[in-house]
Amino acid sequence: MATKVNPRDYIPASVAPIRVDPPGTVTAMPSPNKMHHIHIYADQHYEEVVEFYCTLLNAEMVRERPNNVTFLTYDDFDHRIAIFKREGWSKRADKTLGVSHVAFAYDSLGELMHIYKTMKALGHTPHRALNHGNSTSFDYRDPDGNEVEIMMDNYAPLDNQAYKRHYQGTADFGSSADGDFDPEKMLALYEQGVPDSVLLDREEVKRLAAEGKL
Ligand SMILES: [Fe+2]
Numbered sequence: 001m002a003t004k005v006n007p008r009d010y011i012p013a014s015v016a017p018i019r020v021d022p023p024g025t026v027t028a029m030p031s032p033n034k035m036h037h038i039h040i041y042a043d044q045h046y047e048e049v050v051e052f053y054c055t056l057l058n059a060e061m062v063r064e065r066p067n068n069v070t071f072l073t074y075d076d077f078d079h080r081i082a083i084f085k086r087e088g089w090s091k092r093a094d095k096t097l098g099v100s101h102v103a104f105a106y107d108s109l110g111e112l113m114h115i116y117k118t119m120k121a122l123g124h125t126p127h128r129a130l131n132h133g134n135s136t137s138f139d140y141r142d143p144d145g146n147e148v149e150i151m152m153d154n155y156a157p158l159d160n161q162a163y164k165r166h167y168q169g170t171a172d173f174g175s176s177a178d179g180d181f182d183p184e185k186m187l188a189l190y191e192q193g194v195p196d197s198v199l200l201d202r203e204e205v206k207r208l209a210a211e212g213k214l
Helices: 046-056 109-121 157-166 183-192 202-210
Strands: 038-042 060-065 069-073 081-085 101-105 128-131 135-141 147-153
Touching: 038 046, 046 060, 046 069, 046 081, 046 109, 046 147, 109 135, 109 147, 109 183
Parallel strands: 038 081, 101 147
Antiparallel strands: 060 069, 069 081, 128 135, 135 147
16 A cells, blocks of 8 residues: 655755844845746646746646646746636737746757757747847747747856946947847757857857858
8 A cells, every 4th residue: 555645744844044144134135046936827728838838948847736826847946937827817918018028048059959959849939039149049939929038148147247238239239130040040050060159159140140041
């Protein structure tokens, strides 16, 4: 006979905050230590939305209550995405103000290319692929049309910050759309062995796109 699991066995013996700040020791406005999770509401496409984020983020279901909420995680944290069932609610209209998209950061072009291939095989292709100068991104829409960005930084964080502060958007930088590229051509160049130092460089992307190669 299977041993019965007592759910209460999973309550840790004691709470374990990252740090304890006694009264009077927090004297300045704190900033978050990370972005923790997002909540998404879905109805008719609930199952597809869950599957989309499971695949896109290589996430697993931590807890599933399909009539209520499904929690997904892709690391040690208990949840990164919570998808709630909201029966009868309407989709967000086009040109609605508010949060536009969430962006998830990766470490390499190789990872982004693997995601591109995996999602394409399942019928999901990005509606935009762009070298922003500071970053390279692939913008997807989930089955309800919510935008989600898969991206990487092209430079180290503080270099990127300086790039954005002082260069991006200047007359020399040109227009944002100059960095648009064809993800299929990017995949081909990547698989031919064109180095990341070229494929992540906005000037090279512009040059290759002008030649019809990207
Ligand atoms: Fe973005």
